[in-house]
Amino acid sequence: xxxxxxxxxxxxxxxxxxxxxxxxxxxxxxxxxxxxxxxxxxxxxxxxxxxxxxxxxxxxxxxxxxxxxxxxxxxxxxxxxxxxxxxxxxxxxxxxxxxxxxxxxxxxxxxxxxxxxxxxxxxxxxxxxxxxxxxxxxxxxxxxxxxxxxxxxxxxxxxxxxxxxxxxxxxxxxxxxxxxxxxxxxxxxxxxxxxxxxxxxxxxxxxxxxxxxxxxxxxxxxxxxxxxxxxxxxxxxxxxxxxxxxxxxxxxxxxxxxxxxxxxxxxxxxxxxxxxxxxxxxxxxxxxxxxxxxxxxxxxxxxxxxxxxxxxxxxxxxxxxxxxxxxxxxxxxxxxxxxxxxxxxxxxxxxxxxxxxxxxxxxxxxxxxxxxxxxxxxxxxxxxxxxxxxxxxxxxxxxxxxxxxxxxxxxxxxxxxxxxxxxxxxxxxxxxxxxxxxxxxxxxxxxxxxxxxxxxxxxxxxxxxxxxxxxxxxxxxxxxxxxxxxxxxxxxxxxxxxxxxxxxxxxxxxxxxxxxxxxxxxxxxxxxxxxxxxxxxxxxxxxxxxxxxxxxxxxxxx
Amino acid sequence: xxxxxxxxxxxxxxxxxxxxxxxxxxxxxxxxxxxxxxxxxxxxxxxxxxxxxxxxxxxxxxxxxxxxxxxxxxxxxxxxxxxxxxxxxxxxxxxxxxxxxxxxxxxxxxxxxxxxxxxxxxxx
Numbered sequence: 001x002x003x004x005x006x007x008x009x010x011x012x013x014x015x016x017x018x019x020x021x022x023x024x025x026x027x028x029x030x031x032x033x034x035x036x037x038x039x040x041x042x043x044x045x046x047x048x049x050x051x052x053x054x055x056x057x058x059x060x061x062x063x064x065x066x067x068x069x070x071x072x073x074x075x076x077x078x079x080x081x082x083x084x085x086x087x088x089x090x091x092x093x094x095x096x097x098x099x100x101x102x103x104x105x106x107x108x109x110x111x112x113x114x115x116x117x118x119x120x121x122x123x124x125x126x127x128x129x130x131x132x133x134x135x136x137x138x139x140x141x142x143x144x145x146x147x148x149x150x151x152x153x154x155x156x157x158x159x160x161x162x163x164x165x166x167x168x169x170x171x172x173x174x175x176x177x178x179x180x181x182x183x184x185x186x187x188x189x190x191x192x193x194x195x196x197x198x199x200x201x202x203x204x205x206x207x208x209x210x211x212x213x214x215x216x217x218x219x220x221x222x223x224x225x226x227x228x229x230x231x232x233x234x235x236x237x238x239x240x241x242x243x244x245x246x247x248x249x250x251x252x253x254x255x256x257x258x259x260x261x262x263x264x265x266x267x268x269x270x271x272x273x274x275x276x277x278x279x280x281x282x283x284x285x286x287x288x289x290x291x292x293x294x295x296x297x298x299x300x301x302x303x304x305x306x307x308x309x310x311x312x313x314x315x316x317x318x319x320x321x322x323x324x325x326x327x328x329x330x331x332x333x334x335x336x337x338x339x340x341x342x343x344x345x346x347x348x349x350x351x352x353x354x355x356x357x358x359x360x361x362x363x364x365x366x367x368x369x370x371x372x373x374x375x376x377x378x379x380x381x382x383x384x385x386x387x388x389x390x391x392x393x394x395x396x397x398x399x400x401x402x403x404x405x406x407x408x409x410x411x412x413x414x415x416x417x418x419x420x421x422x423x424x425x426x427x428x429x430x431x432x433x434x435x436x437x438x439x440x441x442x443x444x445x446x447x448x449x450x451x452x453x454x455x456x457x458x459x460x461x462x463x464x465x466x467x468x469x470x471x472x473x474x475x476x477x478x479x480x481x482x483x484x485x486x487x488x489x490x491x492x493x494x495x496x497x498x499x500x501x502x503x504x505x506x507x508x509x510x511x512x513x514x515x516x517x518x519x520x521x522x523x524x525x526x527x528x529x530x531x532x533x534x535x536x537x538x539x540x541x542x543x544x545x546x547x548x549x550x551x552x553x554x555x556x557x558x
Numbered sequence: 559x560x561x562x563x564x565x566x567x568x569x570x571x572x573x574x575x576x577x578x579x580x581x582x583x584x585x586x587x588x589x590x591x592x593x594x595x596x597x598x599x600x601x602x603x604x605x606x607x608x609x610x611x612x613x614x615x616x617x618x619x620x621x622x623x624x625x626x627x628x629x630x631x632x633x634x635x636x637x638x639x640x641x642x643x644x645x646x647x648x649x650x651x652x653x654x655x656x657x658x659x660x661x662x663x664x665x666x667x668x669x670x671x672x673x674x675x676x677x678x679x680x681x682x
Contacts, residue, residue, distance in 0.1 A: 001631060004638055077628075078586070084577075084581045085581075116565065119566055126570075126577045127576075135591065136591060137591050138592070139593075139594045140594065148591075
């Protein structure tokens with residue numbers, strides 16, 4: 001049967017008896033949806049989210065096309081057949097929008113359980129679309145079926161729309177809370193885009209249909225505005241593509257999209273007859289072209305910036321590889337230094353000792369001094385190598401600490417006893433004093449602690465020509481700290497030297513002037529060891545020639 | 559392709575095919591639906607709806623509403639109800655699906671008013 005009051009359309013959808021806004025709202029939305037959906041899919045069809053975006057776009061484009069047919073066709077059978085698709089397509093749009101947003105957020109497919117829920121929600125719409133529950137008749141006078149739509153069926157697919165809006169909002173909010181700042185911006189853009197689209201689409205289409213049923217808005221033209229939601233969605237998808245490469249389609253694709261949009265809007269002039277619509281289209285064209293130009297400029301800048309970042313990243317990667325090689329070489333060198341330099345040094349020291357002890361026959365007095373020098377030099381070299389090895393271990397994080405409980409006061413006493421003879425030889429006196437309120441028990445690496453005190457005491461002996469070296473062991477049980485002060489009457493330091501002596505190779509000018517041998521690594525190593533055991537080392541001096549005070553601080557056992 | 563992973567796809571496609579086929583069969587082939595249209599109405603004997611011929615409603619016409627099976631109407635009148643006497647009443651309809659609705663004066667003010675002569679005749 002045909003609606004006698006209306007004329008037959010041209011090519012199924014073109015009719016002169018339609019509201020002005022019909023083609024303006026439908027055609028761009030259909031073409032843009034198809035363009036975006038197909039473009040994204042064809043550029044990267046492996047990605048599930050691209051497939052789902054295509055399905056969402058296809059559902060929308062099909063719905064809008066069917067709706068266009070309903071506005072222009074006059075055959076009751078064709079109209080009812082097309083009408084039965086509206087609910088199905090709207091429901092698919094709801095469910096696949098949820099599916100799409102889920103995959104966009106989680107970057108993986110939904111579980112089988114959720115798929116079954118989707119299926120159960122869609123099944124009634126598909127099963128009853130052809131029955132009287134959906135449509136029972138047709139009004140030939142009005143040329144529509146609003147009065148014959150099943151209320152239950154219509155409300156069901158409208159509710160699916162509402163469900164999609166709420167479900168998506170919940171998914172977005174939940175993910176937004178946990179996301180990093182970059183993904184938060186993507187979620188925000190996707191959220192605004194899809195929620196605006198679904199809200200405009202479902203609310204206006206439902207309200208228009210309801211008003212038509214109760215006879216207030218007989219032609220339901222309010223639904224036209226709902227289709228503009230798709231344009232909003234596409235704009236946000238475009239931003240996601242350009243700024244975040246969300247669909248991995250490349251920047252050129254986004255530029256092509258802008259151009260397509262401008263061509264599309266401009267092409268509407270070919271069929272527009274109404275002046276108001278022409279003005280509206282002109283404004284839209286100008287706005288689209290301007291936005292497109294701005295977007296293109298932004299895209300160019302972004303490409304430039306991205307290329308620069310890419311270049312820097314490549315250079316950084318190369319530098320990293322080179323650094324790893326150097327690090328490996330350094331480790332190899334350290335290994336060589338450790339095993340191949342130390343062994344001959346041990347031999348040199350050992351044989352020098354044997355010679356001095358007369359193992360190879362009696363030694364003339366003349367030979368004593370050179371042998372002594374050989375021994376000292378070998379010891380210095382061995383200590384230097386040990387310093388280098390320690391620095392290497394500290395920097396590589398390979399320094400091992402074996403913690404145990406011991407009495408610090410006793411250890412300091414032993415070290416002082418060991419060094420006393422050497423000090424006397426230099427004309428110096430070592431005085432040990434204690435001022436302890438606790439048992440002086442600490443939990444630290446015994447060997448490393450001894451090494452630190454040895455190092456500090458050696459320095460004091462090295463840079464003191466005359467006078468005394470006072471060693472004071474005292475504690476603060478309240479703060480659970482114990483201190484070893486090594487106070488000398490040596491060359492002293494200025495403030496600049498104090499600031500640099502704990503750095504690698506940091507040797508004061510006074511130290512060089514004193515002609516004392518040293519690598520400049522001893523204090524650096526000592527400080528790092530003390531820090532690793534929860535303590536520190538500080539240095540004080542009144543100035544050059546006024547002596548120095550080095551304080552080792554370590555935590556007491558609580 | 560694993561059925562479990564693509565359960566949605568494998569179930570939706572047959573359901574879609576089923577829906578399209580059933581809908582096509584019902585609406586296009588069988589014409590299994592009701593149609594509602596305006597039929598001529600004699601204001602002398604019935605309470606008719608009043609329609610406007612133009613936007614200003616300077617010209618009016620009387621009509622009743624007929625609802626019947628599209629298949630019956632299509633069989634008797636073809637594509638259009640214009641100039642089809644079968645469409646104008648339910649008298650010749652044998653399927654009992656035809657229903658005429660006249661304007662109800664108790665609920666609507668826009669019903670046709672019978673001429674005085676016919677009203678007096680009715681009173682006799």
